[in-house]
Amino acid sequence: MSILITTQTHVLVQGITGKEGAKAARAMLDYNTNVVCGVTPNKAGQEVEGKPVFNFITEAKTQFPEINISAIYVPPFAAKAAILEAINNDIPLINTIVERIPIKDTAYCLAAAKEKNITIIGPSSLGFISPGVGRIGVVGGPLVNEIFSPGSIGVISRSGGMTNEISWQLRQAGLGQSTAVHVGGDLLMGTTYADLLRLFEKDDQTKAVVIFGEHGGSYEFEIVDLINNDEYTKPLAIYIGGKFANILPEGMNIGHAGAIVEKGKGAVEKEKALSDVGVMIAEKYEDLVLLIKPHS
């Protein structure tokens, strides 16, 4: 098994007629993921990669009621409307690749999704992949088969590039991934480390998890509570980037939007808190593989 994707996954692509949307549809189909159709207002009747395009999700769902994931590829100013359309149509899992969504729009969508128990991965998430099962978005890019192979390690990363980088290091060490998720680098995350660790805990295929985290925000501290409550019991190794940021003034932001320098929320403080509950701490990101290999 894997998390988030199964062989029963039926994917809708919002913004499929755009350059990035079309590329993503192609990337998913190339990886044998079941993209069934797309939506772009005023483009009904067209086809992209042989898949029909509808104006609205309601129309798409009439023909494809089995749609259970939407991948959203629209410009930032259209993101809120697109995400809400998916929520209003009860699509249970939404992957939002859109970067630079105003935080107010993100908060709006997350509040609406929560009421309906809908999962949003992102914003600013390039997607997720369960090797051999399918991928949502463009994770792995054209090198996907070089980087990913089925295995027992769950991967969670704030960074799209590092999702690949770490998965590739696992592969080089002879390990594979159960599911690799790019959660996105925004201040507000639709799905957090803790949310995913709960899913990995229940997943038989996953024996251990590695995380690429960053300074700023407080999501890593949720992991501490999770472990203390025995909601996550498998081996976990984490790398937290941005130790150098402690020389920067508070309030400054580097790397991703969520990587803000804050008192008590730096890479060092997070490592200390996690180490205290038994999480393995990687000094360099390359060390994640060394730490997790004995547990694979």
Next chain:
Amino acid sequence: MNLYEFEGKQLFKKHGIAIPKGVVVRRGDDAIQKYNELGIKDVVVKAQVLSGKRGKNNGIKFCGSSEEVRTVCDTLFTINIRGQYVSAVLIEEKLNIAEEHYISITYDTNRKQPMLIYSQSGGMDIEDVAEEKIVKIGLDVRNSEITLLSTLHNDFSNENLEPIARSLWNCFLAEDTRVVEINPLIKTVDGRWIAADAKVALDDDAFYKHKEWEVLEPRTMLGRAPTEREIAVKKIDEGEKYYQGTAGKYMEMDGDIAILFSGGGASIANMDALLKTGLKPANYTEYSGNPPREKVYALAKIVLSKPNLRGLWIAGGVANFTNIAETFQGIADVLDEIKPNYPIVVRRAGPFEKEGLTLMQECAIRNNLNMKIFGKETSMSETAEVLAEMIKKK
């Protein structure tokens, strides 16, 4: 983007929150003339910096004459406040204070919603206020009307705080902020509420909704005025090019190793790795997404224009959708022009990696550059060590 107090107060005023009468003194302005314009004898003179704790750090002084004002202004313009550059000075009427309260709204990342935070103990850091003296109320960003505060908490009805809270919420939403904070919120002796300070952070991602933000002066939190190069890099991403990938992160530092990183995560991991080798970065720079050749060219040209560089590290992880050939072409264009003689290390992978690394190789050969090139088989941190070795040998 963090606002200066005087800018934040103008937003508060726009939304109906009372602020003290005041004038802004810029560097080079005649402080006495400004003081006379204000026409109030007893004033408070405040350094304008991008983060707080001014009071404890000599950034706020009370004055009662033009001579005093001039002396204080002159001093404030020569100092840093906890590493923060003083960009201007605000002269304001001295208030007749009865009480100091605290109120703010900011996003709570765990609850993923804005929180209104209020305390009767204002005037000090909210982190130093006892938890039981702080009121926290979650707000729904979908609802611009908050009218229930009085029923939620006695303070809001007893103190008649509801109008202030509502104005602050309007300001938070309408101005696309990430933080609005009034500390202290003053209750004057004659019973009026006045915002004696303003801490406001704008959401950079909402820039396209706010034409008026374009006139805000360039700023950095690095304890100095932004450099020409920092301002120039910001311009690359402006206008319609905004969404074509980003080149917008350039922060000048004291070292001599030029940095061209790609990807937000890789870039912070690489900064850590670079510092570990003992090398010192001349800058922090990151381009992301899939920027076109011209954008990367413009960025690289600025990065490499810094004098006295001793090395260049071009590094990124295994990209998902960045076109390595296209982005590297932009860097190669600059290397063709300036042909640097310091060591260069390249590490990158992803779409069109073969073409990208080959064109770098060709660029090195035709310009006789001291360059080593790595793909994904070598980790990023290892290539930082390679650069350190090359510089040592030189």
